[in-house]
Amino acid sequence: MEIHFNIIGAILIILAFAHMIFPFYFNWTNELQKLSLVNRQMMKVHTIFIALTVLLMGLLCLTSSKDLIDTNLGKTISLGFAFFWTIRLLIQFFGYSSLLWKGKKFETIVHIIFSILWIYISGVFWLNYFQ
Missing domain, CATH: 1.10.287 (Helix Hairpins)
Incomplete structure (x- = not known):
């Protein structure tokens, strides 16, 4: 982790x-x-x-990172970060119009990369909180 x-x-x-x-x-x-x-x-x-x-x-x-992983305070901070980045992930799909990226190669690639990035970041923080 x-x-x-x-x-x-x-x-x-x-x-x-x-x-x-x-x-x-x-x-x-x-x-x-x-x-x-x-x-x-x-x-x-x-x-x-x-x-x-x-x-x-x-x-x-x-x-x-060790403190975030091993301490109660670290787990609580990870929970806050998990919410923050999960909300950012949702905004990627519901806060921005798809007109900004659909049909545009570069913008679609950026949209996909950042979607994966927000999933990864929020996933790590959720996983850390729950383990």
Whole structure:
């Protein structure tokens, strides 16, 4: 189980830093201009805090995997992470329109990869909690 926490930790850290490209990749300079100032700033601030949360989850998985696996507090944290990533998995299918990826090769591949990733991450945390 420890190897899975290390893998997840590394993936989450990479994912956290990948948030840095969002403003460029999604052309926020032009796209967010259509929003009010408060909505524009909320997008940016929430993206930073999501990235920070994911980074801290990744660091916790890398630095404290043994504690997450062997202690009651670790199991409780794993339960919280399991809910978090399971909800993220559900959002992958019910929060985003399939129009964003259906019929588009690259976007479909990304959709499938992230679906598998969310299943893996949430599955490891659920498994850790229940074992």
